[in-house]
Amino acid sequence: MLVSTGCKKPEDELGLSVLDPADTLSTVRIDTSGILTWPRVDDPVRTSVLSTNEVGSYVDDAFGPVLTGTATQLRLSVNNIGPADPELVCDSLVLSFAFSTTNPVYGDLDPQIIRVHKLSEDLSPDSLYKSDRQPMMDMADLVQGSPRLFTPSPTEGPEIGGETLVPQLRLPLDIALGQELLNQWGHPTMADNASFLAYFKGLVVVPDNAGQATLQGGVWRFNLLSGASKMTLYYHDGEDVPSQFDFIIGTGSARYTYGVFDHSAASLPGLPQALADTTQGQTTTYVQSLGGLRTEIRFPYLDRYADSPYRALAKAELIVPIAGDFHDTYLPPEQLFAFRKAEDGTDLLVPDQVAGQGAVGGFYDAQNREYRFNLTRWTQGVINGTYANTGLSLVPGSNGVSVNRAALAGPLNPDGPMQLVLTFTTY
Numbered sequence: 001m002l003v004s005t006g007c008k009k010p011e012d013e014l015g016l017s018v019l020d021p022a023d024t025l026s027t028v029r030i031d032t033s034g035i036l037t038w039p040r041v042d043d044p045v046r047t048s049v050l051s052t053n054e055v056g057s058y059v060d061d062a063f064g065p066v067l068t069g070t071a072t073q074l075r076l077s078v079n080n081i082g083p084a085d086p087e088l089v090c091d092s093l094v095l096s097f098a099f100s101t102t103n104p105v106y107g108d109l110d111p112q113i114i115r116v117h118k119l120s121e122d123l124s125p126d127s128l129y130k131s132d133r134q135p136m137m138d139m140a141d142l143v144q145g146s147p148r149l150f151t152p153s154p155t156e157g158p159e160i161g162g163e164t165l166v167p168q169l170r171l172p173l174d175i176a177l178g179q180e181l182l183n184q185w186g187h188p189t190m191a192d193n194a195s196f197l198a199y200f201k202g203l204v205v206v207p208d209n210a211g212q213a214t215l216q217g218g219v220w221r222f223n224l225l226s227g228a229s230k231m232t233l234y235y236h237d238g239e240d241v242p243s244q245f246d247f248i249i250g251t252g253s254a255r256y257t258y259g260v261f262d263h264s265a266a267s268l269p270g271l272p273q274a275l276a277d278t279t280q281g282q283t284t285t286y287v288q289s290l291g292g293l294r295t296e297i298r299f300p301y302l303d304r305y306a307d308s309p310y311r312a313l314a315k316a317e318l319i320v321p322i323a324g325d326f327h328d329t330y331l332p333p334e335q336l337f338a339f340r341k342a343e344d345g346t347d348l349l350v351p352d353q354v355a356g357q358g359a360v361g362g363f364y365d366a367q368n369r370e371y372r373f374n375l376t377r378w379t380q381g382v383i384n385g386t387y388a389n390t391g392l393s394l395v396p397g398s399n400g401v402s403v404n405r406a407a408l409a410g411p412l413n414p415d416g417p418m419q420l421v422l423t424f425t426t427y
Contacts, residue, residue, distance in 0.1 A: 028310055031421045035411040036298040036391075038281030039274050041263070044130035045291040045399045048256040052100045052401045053224050054290070055114065055169075055257075056152075057207040058107040058217035060330065063288055063405050064266040068219050069206030070097075071135040072255035073123055074231050074247040075193045081245065084186030087238030090178030092144075094234070095171040095203065098226035104154035104167070106403050107218025107329050111149040112207050116142040116171055119202040123254035131259045131291040131400070137204045144172040147208065152220050166228045169220065171205070178233050193252075202254075203231075214267055215327065219403045224249045259290040259403065270407070282412040284323040288405035289333060289396040295408060298391035299420060305383045310424035316379035320371040320394070321409040321416040332406035335397035336362045336371050340378060341390035350392070351377040362397070370416075371408075379422070 047053075054068040095116060117137040123129075141147065150169060157165040181200075184190050189199040209217060223229065231247040249255065264272050271293075274280040285295040297318075305311065322332060338360065339347035352360040352375055362373050381387040396404055411418045 026426055027314060028424045028426055029421065030310070030424070031419050033299060033420045033422060034301045035418060035420060036282070036300060037285045037295055037408075037410045037418060038278035039271070039286040039293050039295050041275070042288070042291045042294040042395065044132035046128055047131050047258065047290070047400045048127065048129035048254065049125060049251075050400050051223070051225070052221050053255060053257045054219050054221055054259075054401070054403065055097070055205050055207065056107070056112060056217065056219035057209045057212060058219060059212050059214045060405070061214050061267045062326075062407060063271060063286070063292070064262045064264065065212070065260075066219065066292075066403055067207060067209075067260040068257055068290065068403060069134075069204060070222070070224075070255065070257050071119060071123065071129075071137075071202060071204045072224060072249055073119075073197060073202040073253035074200065074249060075253055076190065076196050077246045077248050079190075079192045081184075081190035082186030085237060088182045088185060088235055089237075090175050090182055091234040091236060091242070093173040093175060093178035093181075093231065095173055095205070095231045096228055097169045097171075097205070097222040097224065098228035099152070099154040099167040099169070100221040100223045102221075103402070104221050105152055105218050105329075106221070106331070108216065109152050109154075110217050111151040112209050112217055113147045114143065114150050114169075114171060115146065115206055115208050116173060117204045117206070118142065118200075119204055122197070122201055125252065125254045127254065129254075129256035131257065133256070134258050134260075135204050142173045142177055142203070144174050152218070154220070166226065168228055169222070173231070178235070181233055182235055218329065221402070224253075224255055225251060257290070257400075259292065261288070261292050263293070282410045284413060285408050285410050286405070287333065287336065287394055287396055287408065289399050289402045291399065292403070292405065295394040296391060297394065297418075299382070299389065302379065302382050302420075303385070303389040305422075305424075306385065309426065310422075311383060312425045313376060313380040313383065313422065314425050315374070315421075315423040316376045317421045318373040318375055318392075319419045319421060320373070321413070321418065322369040323407040323409040323413055323415070326407070331404060332364050333396035333398055333402070333404040334364055336364075336373075336394045337397050338362060338373050338375065339393045339395065340387060341393070343388070347393060350375060351381065375420075379420075
């Protein structure tokens with residue numbers, strides 16, 4: 001890959017031909033530094049006990065099929081439920097997930113088959129769960145009348161009992177499960193949450209959209225910390241007096257999102273080719289949240305500026321344009337993070353990021369369709385030998401709570417390449 005760039009070693013006269021006439025005589029601006037880029041499958045990311053969770057699937061023409069599901073515990077809203085009453089009858093059982101008020105849908109509002117399964121393993125709020133961990137669950141679908149299609153309504157809440165609720169997905173569950181729970185009234189299983197969770201470990205909510213067409217579907221984002229996210233048991237007693245009981249989620253419940261990607265099934269060839277042949281990433285490279293993809297960047301000649309007249313760096317800016325067009329519902333991440341590499345290959349913050357989020361940038365500029373990073377401290381450190389020249393990784397800033405993705409222009413993109421713009425002081 002080093003040979004494929006055609007870049008040259010910096011010489012004494014490097015950059016003089018690109019001197020900006022607007023600059024003073026004490027600065028030199030260089031935008032021809034060699035860059036190598038390629039995408040790779042990202043490492044799994046933490047998704048447990050974060051602000052939002054995702055459920056849904058869609059078929060991305062450029063990135064391939066995407067599927068996300070959520071596993072969550074449910075907890076008693078009060079302890080010591082009872083007393084036991086053989087005349088209690090379940091009328092309905094409804095699992096409600098409140099939509100996030102921020103970017104509630106990624107993709108389109110197409111109806112999807114959603115299934116609900118019982119967890120068959122214990123979860124812990126203190127454990128770390130990542131995006132590649134598919135939960136252990138019973139195979140029986142608990143959705144009443146399954147399989148059932150559900151159409152998201154992220155901006156308009158349902159009206160229940162004359163009251164308009166917050167926008168939410170309401171999944172009617174098997175009445176037999178509701179009756180099973182009622183039969184536990186007054187038993188030790190309903191004494192407290194530790195006892196209840198030993199009996200009822202939680203639920204998994206996941207789409208089942210086999211045969212979904214390209215550019216169809218979407219991923220729905222939910223706020224499980226909302227009081228509207230819960231499972232409600234509606235029932236009546238022997239005198240037909242109606243009642244209801246809420247099993248809540250909230251901060252006390254373990255919960256996480258998992259994702260399944262199939263990049264090889266993308267109908268457009270760019271990404272599969274770039275994953276198979278890293279030299280293809282020089283034209284277009286890729287990032288995808290939820291541990292989907294990251295872009296690796298290397299600057300093979302950057303440390304050689306230490307032997308040139310240009311050692312004192314005034315500014316280093318990495319400009320990363322979007323490559324080509326994208327669908328209106330497949331928006332790029334709002335921010336990308338740039339990580340440097342430790343000796344063992346793990347991610348470390350660049351010093352510009354440590355100085356403050358506003359210092360490093362990396363926010364998406366929709367008007368110019370690009371990201372810009374201020375990497376002055378890191379770049380100067382590489383030139384000085386403070387940091388090893390191991391390159392950077394670009395990952396989405398919303399990595400654990402979204403599936404946003406973007407095709408990025410590599411350094412050989414003909415429509416507007418990735419650039420590292422260096423401004424040196426020469427006095």
